[in-house]
Amino acid sequence: MLLPLFALLLPACTGGKTPDSPGDTVGNDDTGEPLPSPTERCGYTAATDLDPADGVVGIELSQAPFEWDPGTGTMLTEGLAYNGEVPGPVIEAELGQTLRTEFTNGLAYDSTVHWHGLRVPDEMDGAIRMMDMVPAGGSFTYEFMLKDAGFYWYHPHMATEQDLERGLYGRIIVRHPDEPRVDCELPVVLDDILLDEDTLQVAPQDTDHMQLMGRLGNVLLANGRSDRRIEVKAGETMLLRLVNAANARYFDLTLEGQRMRVVGTDGGWLAEEVPVDNLVLGPGERAIVAVDWVGAPGDELRLMSARFQLHDEDAHMSEYDPMGNGENPVMTFVIGDEAGTPTPMTLPSDDVPAFTGEEPVAHTWVLDEDMMNGIVTIDGASYPDVPPVIVEANVPTAFVVQNDSEMHHPFHLHGNRFQVLAVNGVPPEIDGWKDTFDIPPFGSVEIASALDNPGEWMFHCHILEHAELGMAGFFMVGEGMDDGM
Ligand SMILES: [Cu+2]
Structure with missing residues (x-):
């Protein structure tokens, strides 16, 4: 059994500042002393648009083996990356633009790119269809119009449980012309990774146990690092775009001493912000969160993730989380010396869902598992035998x-x-466009x-x-x- 690594790699969960934590390191110098983790200013760099046309964003994307350091000081020899970065480049475009991606598969096996959440033509979706495969060493041009503003992500749709664990994921921002613009905006991929405690390399797949329970990691990552530190200004408004890229972990997030307001979901902006004490994101889910920073220069404020039990509390299955049963830091925000100013959150509310609940139910999917x-x-079968559902456009x-x-x-x-529309018969607190949502144990969700x-x-x-x-x-x-089908 793998032992928890978080005690070794991450700050203890005592709250407050953790300046001497071994988690705040990026490696060792010649003397073996830990080097301090750099603190970056809030922000990001978008991928270079290689297409001069106004209406087109042109990106080159290549996936290949790539050694990277998740913050342990040890390079992952079996790591993977897009364009030699973990996460892959931030693709940024305006609503209505065309995104053209010249993709090269540098892996030794067939792969695809799936544009999670974007309404693309199905032959561009990268899901498991023969026409979508990009062979080892091959290339393919993905091209589609961006129909929805919001925060999306891309990842392979083949060998996903191996490839995402090793670092293949990237962020997509599609801008609405009327969305709030802030100085401090950060798209963050939340992830966990399961490392062997001795070698600090990606632990092998435990096929029996992990396939059923989901692979939970022993190190939490924010944009590919366990020791991510970002400088923010007291008083300024930050937009945090969050995506959960973990294989199986639900993140139950709080931000120390701060009020989080959800302003967007999987598919774009909400009509009105929703203040929350904590935010749960299951694998694949996204949220856009606004924070007006409160703190004094030097304060270190951590994004924490609490234990989320995947099984019903009354379940007979005992569930082991290598991160333990408490809270763990995902990343640290440091209040800088300079003060900032808040940005009013005026949300583009022209595109929020408003179904009545009177829509006819076309199908009920039934999820089940046979642990024994x-x-x-x-619907009683496993892929590829799950009966297809056929609906009118x-x-x-x-x-x-x-x-x-x-x-x-x-x-x-x-x-x-x-x-x-409803989770166990109750309308959700946060009501926006979704493509990924939690179905609770013995529960049901209407969409x-x-x-x-x-x-x-x-x-x-x-x-x-x-x-x-x-x-x-x-x-x-x-x-x-x-009719007729
Ligand atoms: Cu499942």
Whole structure:
């Protein structure tokens, strides 16, 4: 059994400042003394747009083996990266622009790029269809129009449980013309990684246990580092764009001494901000969070993640989290000497969902698992035998996702965006466009969509081990689908 690494690598969870923590290191100098982790100013650099045309953002993206340091001081010899960066480059574009990506697969096996959350044509979706495969050493040009403003991400849709663990993920910002612009904006990939405690290399897959329970890591990462430190200004407004890229971990987030306001979900901006004490993001989910920083120069304020139990509390399954049962820091914000000013959050509210709940239910998906036999199912079968669901395009339609298992499953649908109407019969507190949402143990979630993007789309659990084990299927959205098929 792997022992928790967090005690070795990350600051103790005592609250307050942790200036002497071994987590605040980037490696060792010749004397063996830890070097301080650098503190970067809040911000990011977007990928260079290589296409001179106004309406087109052109990106070159290549995935390949790449050694990187997750913050332990030891390079991961089996690491992977897009363009030699973990996370991959931030792709930034305006709503309505075309994104053209010249993709090269430098891995030794077939792969794809999936544009998680974007409503793209299905042949550009990178899901498991023969026409989508990019062979080892091959290239493919992904090209599509950006229909939705918000925060999205990209990752392979083959060998996902191995490739995402090793660093293959990147961020996408699609800007709305009326969205709030702040000086301090940070897109952050939240992740965990399971390292062997002796070698500090990626631990091997434990096929029996982890496939069913999900692979939980023993080091938490923010943009690929366990020791990420960002300088902010007291009084200034930060927009934090968060995506959970972990294989199986739900992050239950708080920000020390700060008030978080959710201003966007998976598919864009909310009509109004929603103040929250904590924010739970399952694998694949995103949120845009506004914070007006409160603190004095030198204060170190940590983004903390509390234990989130994947199994129902009454479940017979004992669940082991290598991060322990408490809270752990994900990254640290440091208040700088200079003060900032707040930015009013005027949200572009022209594009929020408003289904009535009267939409006819086209299908109820039933998620289940058979722990004794190591099987996860949707509608009683595992991929590729899950029966396809066929629905009419451009008709407001509801679906129910029912969970008959004792475990949470983050359910992801490709190609279309959805509004969560109810979780166990209760409307959600945060009501925005979603493509990935938690289905609680023995619970059910009702969703609705305009189904305005016809095509052949995957749905699956975003616990990557569950998707690999067969918790996945297809739904077909098309004209004339309601009769004759
Ligand atoms: Cu699952």
